[in-house]
Amino acid sequence: MAAVQDTAVVVGAGAKARPAAQGRWASIWAKHGAGYMFLLPWLIGFFGLTLGPAIASLYLSFTSFDLIRAPEWVGAANYVRIATADPKFAAAMRVTFLYVVLSVPFKLAFALLVAILLDRGVRGLTVYRAIFYLPSLLGGSVAIAVLWRQLFAGDGLINSLLAQFGIEGPSWISHPNYSIWTLVVLSVWQFGSPMIIFLAGLRQIPTDMYEAASLDGALKFRQFYKITLPLLTPVIFFNAVVQTIDAFKAFTPAFIISGGTGGPINSTLFYTLYLYQEAFGNFRMGYASALAWILVLIIALFTAFSFLTSRYWVHYDD
Amino acid sequence: MTHRISRRSVLAGGAALLSYAAFAPRAFSEEARLRLLWWGSQTRADRTNKVSELFKTANPGVAINGEFLGWSDYWPRLATQVAGGNAPDVIQMDYRYIVEYAQRGALAPLDSYLGSVLKVEDFDQVQIKGGSVDGKLYGISLGANSTAMMVNTVAFEEAGVDLPTPSTTWDDLARMGIEITKAGKRKGYYGLSDGSGVEPLLENWLRQRGKALFTADGKIAYGANDGAEWFAMWQKMREDKACVPADIQALDQFNIETSPLSLGKAATSYAHSNQLVGYQAINKDKIVLSSHALISKDAKGGHYRKPSMFFSVSAKSSDPELGAKYVNFFVKDPEAAKILGVERGVPESASVREALAPSLDDLGRAALDYVSGLGALAGDLPPPPPSGAGEAELALRSVAEQVAFGQLDAKQGGETLVNEVTQILSRG
Secondary structure: OHHHHHHHHHHHHHHHOOOHHHHHHHHHHHHHHHHHHHHHHHHHHHHHHHHHHHHHHHHHOOEEOOOOOOOEEOOOHHHHHHHHOOHHHHHHHHHHHHHHHHHHHHHHHHHHHHHHHHHOOOOOHHHHHHHHHHHHHHHOOHHHHHHHHHHHOOOOHHHHHHHHOOOOOOOHHHOOOOHHHHHHHHHHHOOHHHHHHHHHHHHHOOHHHHHHHHHOOOOHHHHHHHHHHHHHHHHHHHHHHHHHHHHHOOOHHHHHHOOOOOOOOOOOOOHHHHHHHHHHHOOOHHHHHHHHHHHHHHHHHHHHHHHHHHHHHOOOOO | OHHHHHHHHHHHHHHHHHHHHHHHHHHHOOOEEEEEEEEOOHHHHHHHHHHHHHHHHHOOOEEEEEEEEOHHHHHHHHHHHHHOOOOOOEEEEOOOOHHHHHHOOOEOOOHHHEOOOEOOOOOOHHHHHHOEEOOEEOOEEOOEEOEEEEEEHHHHHHOOOOOOOOOOEHHHHHHHHHHHHHHOOOOOOEOEOOOOOOHHHHHHHHHHOOOOOEOOOOOEOOOHHHHHHHHHHHHHHHHOOOEOOHHHHOOOOOOOOOOOOOOOOEOEEEEEHHHHHHHHHHOOOOEEEEOOOEOOOOOOOOEEOEEOOEEEEEOOOOOHHHHHHHHHHHHHOHHHHHHHOOOOOEOOOHHHHHHHHHHOOHHHHHHHHHHHOOHHHEEOOOOOOOOOHHHHHHHHHHHHHHHHOOOOOHHHHHHHHHHHHHHHHHHO
């Protein structure tokens, strides 16, 4: 630490002695140089690995590009095909929206429930917090998706448990009516990160409010509706937006559980999985880029919509 | 002033590092480097790496760097490497993709090495032609295989059902399936796998009807009524419980581990002859190969000897001749052949087959006997599938599932399939 500060001082002294023409850049460098140097890894990552590829993909979305030959400009043809002549796009949209609509509310409700339970002064809270957070750390991984496949397979653990109660469970992952539910349950199981944020939000609510409420005779249930929920709306809003964006981008579980096919009968054909199939399965990188930009647009619209409606239900303290 | 000096020295140091980084590989690259990429199991990797060691011993000063992946991860990786100008020198290539890669200029034509570096005169000429696209040679076949039915002999015995023979018809097979299911010797066990979504099986059935999957100029070569009859046949088998129900078949990701046979759900599965080694490795019961059922007693067989896979050389390779030399070693050296066995199919070279025969184990011999014993069941090699064939295969699977789960009837299935495949092929 000391060494860094020393250098900064010396740099500053040297720069000030410079003539005026160089002076502006030199003084900017002197003032912020160290900061930019520290930022450099992130800057390289942002421009090289995020912004650069994003711009390239915008260009590619107007081309026909098979990954091997040079891209060929086709104008809006890719977007026209998406809008008019791609039944799989429509199928992928349906599956993805269904997944978002099912998984986000269930996950948030479950996360809030667990957060409230943990907030009530459980002994060994930190241990529980860590345990409950664990699925979120593991959840996106291939290993968990494989495990899920085993659990929900026709003769997997879930059906063995059901059999104890005399219920013959279906083959969850390989029946088009149920496969999406296994993915929703997998998503809800990864409730850790919204839970931690809810927990932090709950801790912000002043306890004297509850005390006042109970003096007035309000029951727990009423306290929850009148105090907890309204005061928690900014946190709910944040979690909802973040989880919705995440749900739109979900890929790994569907990829593993369907073996990359999106089957049975496209019932797990997540939008990103279809995008991946087009890009790397069918060598249509230009078309896949157009699909990616449509997804960006959809997520942007959803987020904007959330922000616009938020003023009617999100309450901020002054 | 300290600042300037320090910056300069930092710059100088950086420049030195950069130049070192730029020139260092060259200093080491006195030996020739060869990069290989293939798909397959650990067994295949071990065999391949041993052959590479052998090649290095025979050609001192060559460094070989081999990588392998599973089938579904392989193609994205290869496509990305080719796009990035970083393709491996020697590429394992499939019959399904060779046209796409060759026509896009990713593979080096090998014709100029024939006779000099590549000594494949004693290959079956049909198989040489199989590796050609637009009149140029882009792939050397690593072995021949044929589509086959994997049969669990123990499950057949338990149910008291005779094993299928080369003259078994689809009607016979359906009856066998029903008997095994009815015998109920194992819990939740069925006679047959549902093959309605398995493209090589459909192809075999179509060939018996004098049709094919694709024409030589890359169009669909069967009609909606063919598709409808195909789906109707399987629909009946599902209704009769000759084959597994839809939700069990849907577990199959079309690899050895997830096939109904390996999952312990059915007594048959549809695969390729060189996969017998892999099937037996994960199944306790004895597995044998059987040719596919016939549409009628006097029908011609629909089989053909297919190049199981090729080795191709990248068009961007810095030393394509060395690549060709490696490929030649792989398919012609007798020691290499003993290491490789028939895991990649039956060797194409007659002399290698002879050298190999005495050292084969039972499984290897069974695979070899199967491919060489097809006799009248085997016909001509069809032209390589056109680009879009991979997508067409997924379409067959999806339509077959829609019929199996009752979303379409067999007739609608046939129409949907033909429409989708036609569209896919027209997009290319």
